[in-house]
Amino acid sequence: MSVKLTFLGTGTSQGVPIIACDCPVCTSADPRDNRLRSSVLVEYGGLTIVVDCGPDFRLQMLRAGVKHLDAVLLTHNHKDHTGGLDELRSFNLMERKPVNIYCEPYVEHSMRQEYSYAFTEPHYPGAPEWRVHNIDGAHPFKVHSNACEPTLVWESAKGYHYERPEFDGPVTEVEIVPIQGWHHKKKVLSVLGYRFGDIAYLTDMNLIEDEEFEKLKGLKAVTINCVKRTGHFSHFSLPEALEFFERVGAEQSYITHMSHMLPCHADLDAELPANVHPAYDGLVIEG
């Protein structure tokens, strides 16, 4: 099954440029040095899926012209990956249905704390409508088109009333393989990567245990995070990312979640091995 992955953002938690920063990377004229927060759009088996929903989600959707969304997969609960979940209200409004979100139970717990108004009963008019599906790193899971029943989205005291059109198309589904990683070497925070056919997208890790590499065989492309050249307490350094790529042995390898502490895109690309590249916002890879 073919897969097309578009990088919607390739920056670290503050994005590049950083507000008020005058460094050479933050002031670079190369548009590839403008990095929104890390996220990818995955078109897979007829479904439209986004991995992570950070603070730039609205801009990312407008820029990529996304008109329909089947699912959002979350890697972990940090703000730069979940800060845009409120923006899914636009899809509620335009598609007249809840948005399916797939995440670990602890991520849902954070969502219930940080977006408590989305979980109140009765539903606050205009609040996001989500359908949260719990997953874990040990079990592949299926994502369906139109996975939710045709319920009312919301109805306010003033009489807003959205009914979903009857769905009469075929329900398609794809299987996705989660890859278990950790954001700190001490395994404090679980992070899920995802494999879609021959492409795997992983970010925000600095520990991946041996058995997970079994899931990463035979890839056309793989992505991993690297914030800066040398050690970071919760992200891979550049040598660690290169070691990961060599071990996985994908045809092409991409780094994402980059900060202004890495060189400008062109300089970094020039120094990397031939089949390793910095990703950039808008880059499309196919598998």
Next chain:
Amino acid sequence: MSVKLTFLGTGTSQGVPIIACDCPVCTSADPRDNRLRSSVLVEYGGLTIVVDCGPDFRLQMLRAGVKHLDAVLLTHNHKDHTGGLDELRSFNLMERKPVNIYCEPYVEHSMRQEYSYAFTEPHYPGAPEWRVHNIDGAHPFKVHSNACEPTLVWESAKGYHYERPEFDGPVTEVEIVPIQGWHHKKKVLSVLGYRFGDIAYLTDMNLIEDEEFEKLKGLKAVTINCVKRTGHFSHFSLPEALEFFERVGAEQSYITHMSHMLPCHADLDAELPANVHPAYDGLVIEG
């Protein structure tokens, strides 16, 4: 004391355009119909102040070229006004100090829930560093330059260590007058507007009690919210906004927090009274 107010965003909670919307306003070629979430930059008495810190805060700071920030004033606790508070980390990093935030106690309560990682001890490396000042609608308050002591911002296990440069300039201060409003006619949710000299900025209200109008006399400019033409359960309609403007009697009046349900900017501007205008992102007014 002169004041300069720049509209950083003039859109309702989803912004304009809405993701996936093909309506005439959302597809307008007029840049004034592109509205980020409502926020203003206020340059007042030598201080740089932002009112509200919504999901577009990073983009707004980059677009306006803001390099220094003395204070953030919050109007209320809704996500389209507080969703960008994490982005203040950039100012922590660049200015080596906490950011001063002024808000009602209930807004701080929401912040503690939605950004719990900013309030943990010991401070998580890289988490936002804020200094929260509680205010209320009944009392004018003062905002100072460099209102915080020269403390360490953060220090991580890996040895990040930022020290603030010694501050040796004069400490200036300005007085700001809060205006008490309500987001629902039943007074469910308190919202503060702010008067800076001869300019007042109010948004997200649909009830302002009689006594507050005393604070709005003699203004050169005033701003109020209007999401759409007819009734909304928590925002002023267009006739209500016009009634408010007439009662205040400012020299110039501006509407903000607009949705795609209002006409395109040029059409709306043409139909409004001569001294009433839709605001737009980037508009500057001076008092």
